[in-house]
Amino acid sequence: MTSFTPQTKHLRPDILERATNIIGLYPHRRSALIPICHLAQEQDGWLTPEAIADIAALVDVTEAEVLGTATFYEMLHTEPVGRYLISICTNIACMLRGAYELMDHAEERLGVRAGGTTSDQMFTLEDAECIADCGRAPCLAVNYRFFGDVSSESFDALVERLSSGELDDEVPPHGTLSRVARKGGLQVDAETVSRERSQFARAAQERARASEAADPGGNERKQKSS
Amino acid sequence: MTVTDGPRILTSRFGHPDSYTLARYLETGGYEGLRKALGMTPEAITAEVDAASLLGRGGAGFPAGRKWSMLRKGPLPYLTVNADESEPATFKDHMLLERDPHQLIEGAVIAAYALQVERVFIYIRGEFALAIERMEKALDEAYGHRAVGRDIFGSGFSVDIVIHPGAGAYICGEETALLESLEGKRGFPRIKPPYFPAAIGLYGEPTVVNNVETLSNLPWIITNGASAWTALGAGRSTGMRLFALAGHVRNPGVYELEMVKTTFRDLIYAPVLGGGILGGRELKAIIPGGVSAPWIGPQDLDVPLGQDEVAAKDTMLGSGSIVAMDETTCVVRAAWRITRFFWRESCGQCTPCREGSGWLEKILLRIEQGAGRENDLDLLMDACDNISPGIVWPPAQTTICVLGPSIPSAIASGIRMFRDEFLVHIKDGRCPHA
Numbered sequence: 252m253t254s255f256t257p258q259t260k261h262l263r264p265d266i267l268e269r270a271t272n273i274i275g276l277y278p279h280r281r282s283a284l285i286p287i288c289h290l291a292q293e294q295d296g297w298l299t300p301e302a303i304a305d306i307a308a309l310v311d312v313t314e315a316e317v318l319g320t321a322t323f324y325e326m327l328h329t330e331p332v333g334r335y336l337i338s339i340c341t342n343i344a345c346m347l348r349g350a351y352e353l354m355d356h357a358e359e360r361l362g363v364r365a366g367g368t369t370s371d372q373m374f375t376l377e378d379a380e381c382i383a384d385c386g387r388a389p390c391l392a393v394n395y396r397f398f399g400d401v402s403s404e405s406f407d408a409l410v411e412r413l414s415s416g417e418l419d420d421e422v423p424p425h426g427t428l429s430r431v432a433r434k435g436g437l438q439v440d441a442e443t444v445s446r447e448r449s450q451f452a453r454a455a456q457e458r459a460r461a462s463e464a465a466d467p468g469g470n471e472r473k474q475k476s477s
Numbered sequence: 478m479t480v481t482d483g484p485r486i487l488t489s490r491f492g493h494p495d496s497y498t499l500a501r502y503l504e505t506g507g508y509e510g511l512r513k514a515l516g517m518t519p520e521a522i523t524a525e526v527d528a529a530s531l532l533g534r535g536g537a538g539f540p541a542g543r544k545w546s547m548l549r550k551g552p553l554p555y556l557t558v559n560a561d562e563s564e565p566a567t568f569k570d571h572m573l574l575e576r577d578p579h580q581l582i583e584g585a586v587i588a589a590y591a592l593q594v595e596r597v598f599i600y601i602r603g604e605f606a607l608a609i610e611r612m613e614k615a616l617d618e619a620y621g622h623r624a625v626g627r628d629i630f631g632s633g634f635s636v637d638i639v640i641h642p643g644a645g646a647y648i649c650g651e652e653t654a655l656l657e658s659l660e661g662k663r664g665f666p667r668i669k670p671p672y673f674p675a676a677i678g679l680y681g682e683p684t685v686v687n688n689v690e691t692l693s694n695l696p697w698i699i700t701n702g703a704s705a706w707t708a709l710g711a712g713r714s715t716g717m718r719l720f721a722l723a724g725h726v727r728n729p730g731v732y733e734l735e736m737v738k739t740t741f742r743d744l745i746y747a748p749v750l751g752g753g754i755l756g757g758r759e760l761k762a763i764i765p766g767g768v769s770a771p772w773i774g775p776q777d778l779d780v781p782l783g784q785d786e787v788a789a790k791d792t793m794l795g796s797g798s799i800v801a802m803d804e805t806t807c808v809v810r811a812a813w814r815i816t817r818f819f820w821r822e823s824c825g826q827c828t829p830c831r832e833g834s835g836w837l838e839k840i841l842l843r844i845e846q847g848a849g850r851e852n853d854l855d856l857l858m859d860a861c862d863n864i865s866p867g868i869v870w871p872p873a874q875t876t877i878c879v880l881g882p883s884i885p886s887a888i889a890s891g892i893r894m895f896r897d898e899f900l901v902h903i904k905d906g907r908c909p910h911a
Binding site for chain 1: 518519520551552562563564565567568570604606607609610613614616617620626633634636639640641644646647658659660663664680722725729730768798800802806815821822824
């Protein structure tokens with residue numbers, strides 16, 4: 252891996268540094284593809300063609316492979332998304348508690364249908380599958396930050412608070428998944444692992460020998476049966 | 478009724494607002510199980526987990542100890558934690574990740590030590606942003622506490638943990654799809670055989686994949702011993718289990734209950750649990766183990782919440798999610814919404830699943846919207862039969878993974894239990910509940 256120097260043109264230096272750290276966590280670069288797609292979305296709000304080219308270079312696959320992988324996943328957007336992605340869950344648990352009525356209201360309030368983005372690029376509305384907050388159904392997520400027991404009134408209030416910037420601390424702009432980055436890289440090198448594991452293996456062998464010596468009959472029976 | 482008798486194992490810290498911090502974790506006995514484990518031999522830990530008969534909590538209910546012993550002896554490269562909880566109405570791992578991340582880390586390190594694993598990957602559902610942040614923070618604290626990393630608690634055992642976010646795909650909860658995704662690819666399930674993770678898993682190496690709740694139980698089991706665990710529950714269903722209750726109940730939520738000792742009636746109606754059906758209405762049907770499970774009715778309320786007890790009703794406890802639907806529920810609409818989910822989430826590799834789910838969704842939608850045709854019920858059952866021949870339980874499989882055979886459950890249950898309601902939709906051209 253020492254001679255591998257990917258050519259990138261678009262991703263910011265701080266994003267590239269984090270991407271490099273992430274690549275170091277895996278035995279194969281390609282495993283970092285999805286985590287780096289999230290980082291690219293943190294920079295641009297969505298996965299731009301320029302970012303895809305950089306990611307391809309970073310994980311050493313073709314751009315088509317990055318695009319083909321990214322489009323499989325719901326959270327990776329190859330077209331622009333509003334600053335706030337509102338995902339209203341309409342799956343069974345939320346449907347039973349009024350999710351579609353909430354969706355109707357949201358479409359009216361925002362003036363877009365599910366899947367659409369408001370003309371000021373502030374909100375994208377999405378009809379989502381279960382987001383696992385069913386104890387507070389109907390629920391929704393804004394940029395994957397969860398809000399439960401949502402009524403028409405609380406939806407309107409939420410939109411107001413998002414528009415005014417009141418929730419900026421709680422809800423980062425679309426694309427920022429985790430605001431906590433891993434601090435260090437891996438601690439355990441291959442040499443340590445191989446030394447420790449062979450020590451454990453030797454100890455296990457010794458224990459097996461000791462129990463064999465203590466119970467030779469048991470061992471004999473085992474050999475006969477096998 | 479023993480709804481509150483069992484100990485709180487997994488949820489013991491949920492009441493504390495700082496339950497996710499190392500400080501709270503250490504104050505409440507945290508990492509003591511790991512310290513004890515590191516003083517035992519790896520074989521002894523596997524034997525203890527085997528003796529506990531801990532059934533995997535991801536959905537399939539496979540015994541964790543047996544899963545571990547299927548692997549080759551000696552060091553293993555990878556343990557993978559399945560934290561991709563996406564089965565509709567299942568929200569228990571989500572709570573464990575957000576509220577007690579250290580418990581999962583401790584359980585994962587115990588498992589890693591038992592299996593002599595070099596690196597642990599925790600694959601977390603991408604949508605769980607807060608859980609990812611809390612896990613990263615907790616992991617950082619755990620490294621600092623020397624509970625993860627080099628020479629853990631001076632034991633001569635080292636292991637790294639990596640937190641890996643997914644990006645939104647139900648199918649990645651299927652273990653082979655999860656491994657594909659972890660390798661940076663589309664979440665396409667692999668065909669078994671030969672791709673059983675225990676034989677050919679992550680990067681082609683033997684790999685264990687364990688669920689969040691399964692591993693989160695390990696600190697308690699090691700601290701208190703397998704016999705304390707098997708003293709809870711009955712038969713094959715030992716210990717406590719998290720049940721995610723949703724739908725038309727007064728108090729939906731995650732409840733930790735002793736296996737087998739609690740019934741569906743207790744869970745739905747006990748004042749300290751579900752609190753009964755909303756508005757005092759009548760219960761119509763129950764989805765007992767995630768939307769892949771066939772439904773049961775009010776006549777089955779006294780079935781105990783145990784793996785074999787629920788299986789005896791030709792369904793499953795699955796992911797531990799229970800949805801109550803009341804008398805106002807349109808079953809056609811419920812079946813349609815569940816089918817729509819499978820249609821959206823089918824990975825597209827296998828024809829019966831990819832095409833079948835789409836056709837089923839369209840037929841159900843037209844029935845629900847009043848445009849159903851006379852032979853639509855036969856057509857639905859025929860399409861279901863093409864996906865899973867015989868429409869039996871456990872289902873037959875024509876596809877690479879079990880997503881396909883999960884599709885007929887809701888439809889077949891709906892038609893079996895409420896055939897007249899389907900027919901009224903078709904004959905009257907409208908929904909009687911609308």
